[in-house]
Amino acid sequence: MKEKKVGIRGYAGYVPRYRIKPEEIGAVWGKDGKMMGAALGVKSKSVPSPDEDVVTISTEAARWAMIRAGLTGDNIGAIYVGSESHPYAVKPTSTMVGAAIGATPDMTAADYEFACKAGTAAFQTCMGLVGSGMIENGLAIGSDTSQGAPGDALEYSASAGGAAFIIGSDDLLAEILYTTSITTDTPDFWRREGQAYPSHGGRFTGQPAYFKHIMGCTGKMLDELDMEPSDFQHAVFHQPNGKFPMKAAKKLGFTKEQISTGLLVTRIGNTYSGAVPLGLAAVLDVAEPGDDILVTSYGSGAGSDGFYIKATDGITQVRESGVPTIEEVIKDVKYLSYAQYAKFRGKIKRGG
Amino acid sequence: MSIPRFWREIRQRYKGIGTECGVCNRVYFPPREVCPDCGRDSLGDMKEREISGKGKVLTFTEVHEPMPDFEILSPYIMAIVEMDEGVRMTGQLVGVEFDEVKNGMEVEAVLRKLGEESPSGIIYYGYKFRPCR
Numbered sequence: 001m002k003e004k005k006v007g008i009r010g011y012a013g014y015v016p017r018y019r020i021k022p023e024e025i026g027a028v029w030g031k032d033g034k035m036m037g038a039a040l041g042v043k044s045k046s047v048p049s050p051d052e053d054v055v056t057i058s059t060e061a062a063r064w065a066m067i068r069a070g071l072t073g074d075n076i077g078a079i080y081v082g083s084e085s086h087p088y089a090v091k092p093t094s095t096m097v098g099a100a101i102g103a104t105p106d107m108t109a110a111d112y113e114f115a116c117k118a119g120t121a122a123f124q125t126c127m128g129l130v131g132s133g134m135i136e137n138g139l140a141i142g143s144d145t146s147q148g149a150p151g152d153a154l155e156y157s158a159s160a161g162g163a164a165f166i167i168g169s170d171d172l173l174a175e176i177l178y179t180t181s182i183t184t185d186t187p188d189f190w191r192r193e194g195q196a197y198p199s200h201g202g203r204f205t206g207q208p209a210y211f212k213h214i215m216g217c218t219g220k221m222l223d224e225l226d227m228e229p230s231d232f233q234h235a236v237f238h239q240p241n242g243k244f245p246m247k248a249a250k251k252l253g254f255t256k257e258q259i260s261t262g263l264l265v266t267r268i269g270n271t272y273s274g275a276v277p278l279g280l281a282a283v284l285d286v287a288e289p290g291d292d293i294l295v296t297s298y299g300s301g302a303g304s305d306g307f308y309i310k311a312t313d314g315i316t317q318v319r320e321s322g323v324p325t326i327e328e329v330i331k332d333v334k335y336l337s338y339a340q341y342a343k344f345r346g347k348i349k350r351g352g
Numbered sequence: 353m354s355i356p357r358f359w360r361e362i363r364q365r366y367k368g369i370g371t372e373c374g375v376c377n378r379v380y381f382p383p384r385e386v387c388p389d390c391g392r393d394s395l396g397d398m399k400e401r402e403i404s405g406k407g408k409v410l411t412f413t414e415v416h417e418p419m420p421d422f423e424i425l426s427p428y429i430m431a432i433v434e435m436d437e438g439v440r441m442t443g444q445l446v447g448v449e450f451d452e453v454k455n456g457m458e459v460e461a462v463l464r465k466l467g468e469e470s471p472s473g474i475i476y477y478g479y480k481f482r483p484c485r
């Protein structure tokens with residue numbers, strides 16, 4: 001599949017500290033938010049502060065990932081940021097992240113969009129560039145500050161967060177042994193240019209979209225690797241809500257224990273492009289050397305990327321870098337009222 | 353702020369690039385061409401120096417009459433921070449409530465949105481401070 005060994009040298013995740021609970025959202029729309037949250041498997045979702053966006057979230061994660069890897073900006077040859085909420089329609093997030101970590105100008109960069117799997121698309125690109133020897137290290141980031149239209153079901157889950165991974169060949173803390181994808185033309189979720197909020201196909205987002213691709217890609221990867229679900233200590237599946245990944249895991253033959261570490265959606269909501277990268281980061285925080293990790297992302301539109309990752313002996317050394325774990329990041333919580341949330345997300349504007 | 357001015361200051365704003373006097377080793381932020389202590393001796397001897405981003409709160413206050421671009425954050429906390437390099441920087445404190453802030457609190461610089469030219473204009477990013485984790 002590739003020329004050189006490829007894997008993860010450093011990683012970190014960032015999630016804004018603000019949270020809102022489904023019951024708080026439901027109360028505004030005359031709905032039973034608590035029941036809505038229970039149906040989605042979401043107890044609270046993260047909300048970015050008005051001064052946070054995909055550039056700042058990506059930069060926080062990238063800076064910590066660099067500290068963990070012991071690298072500086074001039075060691076980074078490429079930056080790819082996957083998101084569906086880049087602050088500019090035209091002007092790359094990756095250039096600003098590159099400047100903030102001191103990686104510019106000797107690097108290549110681009111922004112990716114593929115609904116929730118843009119972050120894993122960045123992984124695969126960096127793997128290709130590192131594996132072929134074109135660059136020594138690349139930075140792959142998945143990050144989002146997603147919004148649901150006020151009152152829409154998405155409003156209960158669409159949240160903010162991101163994670164950054166330094167993909168390289170040396171001093172690996174986890175090796176990426178395999179990747180495979182499936183891609184189809186499926187109109188399950190979209191946002192037209194200039195529209196503030198996305199649209200979705202309601203129930204259509206389930207079986208023909210999420211499940212078909214997650215199960216298809218994971219099944220294909222297991223076949224190609226000739227491995228069983230029980231061969232893995234951890235599995236991370238895309239998590240638009242708490243229910244879908246549980247159901248997909250069960251159908252595929254993975255246990256609750258295998259997916260629990262990487263299942264953050266119940267506490268922080270759906271971080272879109274950040275979801276699988278954050279879940280993987282949470283797994284790497286606790287993985288033991290030799291642990292086998294399966295990762296399958298999903299992006300509407302639609303497609304899935306699967307990865308087989310194996311933790312190396314280096315995994316325990318990076319824990320002394322002082323960089324906060326995902327658990328440490330997400331336990332710093334400040335709850336918002338709907339009014340504060342609406343102000344933060346620009347749903348109400350100040351006069352004068 | 354003009355686009356060229358913002359662009360020129362990007363490294364200073366995103367990465368905290370200051371200067372260090374080659375004679376007395378004092379660090380300055382924003383960058384200076386001449387060291388006020390060493391005067392002419394420092395001419396041509398001022399080196400670029402990246403501020404670590406770590407420091408301690410010297411003094412702080414809660415702002416209720418916000419500056420333009422900061423209205424949505426009001427009330428917010430502004431602090432003067434003594435960086436590990438000895439230089440003082442002023443910035444907003446984020447990720448903490450006013451009653452939790454103490455003088456001497458250890459903070460680190462983080463990148464945040466400081467404002468925008470207009471809804472269709474460029475976005476200004478720069479540093480704010482947050483308690484160390």
Ligand SMILES: [Zn+2]
Nearest residue numbers: 373376387390
């Ligand atoms: Zn001097």
